[in-house]
Amino acid sequence: MSRPISIPHHMLPADGRFGAGPSKVREDQVGALARQGRNLLGTSHRQAPVKDLVGRIRTGLADFLQIPDGYEILLGLGGATTFWDAAAFGLVKEHAQHATFGEFGAKFAAVTDRAPFLSPSTIHSSEAGTRAEVVAEDGVDVYAWPHNETSTGVMAPVKRPDGVDRAEVGTDGALILVDATSAAGGASVDLSETDVYYFSPQKNFASDGGLWLGAFSPAAIERIEQLGNSGRWIPDSLALTAAVENSRKNQTLNTPGLAGLVMLEDQVRWLNEQGGMAWAAARTKQSSDLVYSWAQASAYATPFVTRPEDRSTVVATVDFDDAVDAAAIAATLRAHGVVDVEPYRKLGRNQLRIATFTAVEPDDVAALLACIDLIAEQL
Numbered sequence: 148m149s150r151p152i153s154i155p156h157h158m159l160p161a162d163g164r165f166g167a168g169p170s171k172v173r174e175d176q177v178g179a180l181a182r183q184g185r186n187l188l189g190t191s192h193r194q195a196p197v198k199d200l201v202g203r204i205r206t207g208l209a210d211f212l213q214i215p216d217g218y219e220i221l222l223g224l225g226g227a228t229t230f231w232d233a234a235a236f237g238l239v240k241e242h243a244q245h246a247t248f249g250e251f252g253a254k255f256a257a258v259t260d261r262a263p264f265l266s267p268s269t270i271h272s273s274e275a276g277t278r279a280e281v282v283a284e285d286g287v288d289v290y291a292w293p294h295n296e297t298s299t300g301v302m303a304p305v306k307r308p309d310g311v312d313r314a315e316v317g318t319d320g321a322l323i324l325v326d327a328t329s330a331a332g333g334a335s336v337d338l339s340e341t342d343v344y345y346f347s348p349q350k351n352f353a354s355d356g357g358l359w360l361g362a363f364s365p366a367a368i369e370r371i372e373q374l375g376n377s378g379r380w381i382p383d384s385l386a387l388t389a390a391v392e393n394s395r396k397n398q399t400l401n402t403p404g405l406a407g408l409v410m411l412e413d414q415v416r417w418l419n420e421q422g423g424m425a426w427a428a429a430r431t432k433q434s435s436d437l438v439y440s441w442a443q444a445s446a447y448a449t450p451f452v453t454r455p456e457d458r459s460t461v462v463a464t465v466d467f468d469d470a471v472d473a474a475a476i477a478a479t480l481r482a483h484g485v486v487d488v489e490p491y492r493k494l495g496r497n498q499l500r501i502a503t504f505t506a507v508e509p510d511d512v513a514a515l516l517a518c519i520d521l522i523a524e525q526l
């Protein structure tokens with residue numbers, strides 16, 4: 148870079164946070180923190196005020212996700228990564244099958260594959276930017292894939308695979324586990340196609356990390372009870388039986404971060420007030436469509452995900468021609484307070500990754516794209 152590029156202030160997005168998690172927190176959520184500062188922060192999580200807060204999160208999420216009868220919202224500490232370990236202990240009986248098409252899906256597959264008390268997992272994987280699928284297989288008791296692969300910007304349908312019947316209580320059927328960490332809160336889903344739809348709060352729910360939440364089917368809860376009482380050694384902090392027991396009392400096994408719960412509750416309420424899942428999905432589609440149509444029309448940028456039906460509505464990835472250095476664009480944006488559009492580090496591409504989560508204003512996405520054009524012309 149010869150001379151630093153300057154972006155006129157009026158062109159900049161009103162909010163410059165486009166990261167894929169931690170992601171933009173709305174000002175009202177921070178306001179909620181200030182409002183709850185005296186009466187809730189710094190008080191016991193075993194008393195009514197915090198338990199009621201957790202209760203509002205659980206019922207708010209049940210509304211938002213339109214959970215089928217009998218499904219329950221459970222939560223625990225540690226985020227989606229910790230949930231993978233908990234799931235290997237408490238949901239996989241013997242043999243898991245995974246579809247992996249990026250870092251996050253692959254990480255969960257590695258957990259079940261290496262667990263010494265399970266048989267090696269079946270793993271269907273595909274190149275970054277494309278999508279693999281699970282297929283019906285005898286002996287598999289858990290099928291798993293991410294709804295949205297945050298590392299590549301590929302989105303997958305949430306649908307029970309052909310030949311895999313719905314798991315009913317008492318029938319020992321295979322469970323469907325969907326990693327919705329970056330999809331939930333910003334994408335539509337029919338939860339009856341899943342048994343566990345789990346996520347962390349720092350993506351579309353615009354809160355802090357450190358927590359996992361999920362909608363669990365009756366069959367999933369039955370499996371948790373079965374494995375919890377099977378004699379398998381399960382560390383206490385990863386025991387899903389404890390998550391069931393505590394969540395039903397609007398608690399967690401050990402102490403949660405209260406600030407994250409306050410911001411999460413505010414976001415869930417906001418999402419429901421705005422129009423719920425359909426509204427959120429339409430808004431992220433509007434924002435991501437701006438990115439993809441801009442990239443398609445651009446002389447130097449192209450959507451990374453070639454199949455339009457695989458393109459994520461919540462995390463848009465764009466490749467740049469060799470002549471345009473995406474890292475230099477990201478650095479210039481960062482110098483102007485527009486941050487976290489760098490690609491997933493291990494992907495190693497000349498790329499930008501733009502989270503179009505529900506909290507992000509579509510107008511800010513449009514402003515970001517104009518800024519990228521301005522920088523690219525001057526590089």
Ligand SMILES: *Cc1c(COP(=O)(O)O)cnc(C)c1O
Pocket residue numbers: 168225226227228229251293295296297326327328329347356357358
């Ligand atoms: C961010 C992310 C994770 C990891 O979440 P943590 O809360 O950091 O454990 C897992 N899966 C997907 C799809 C993600 O986007």
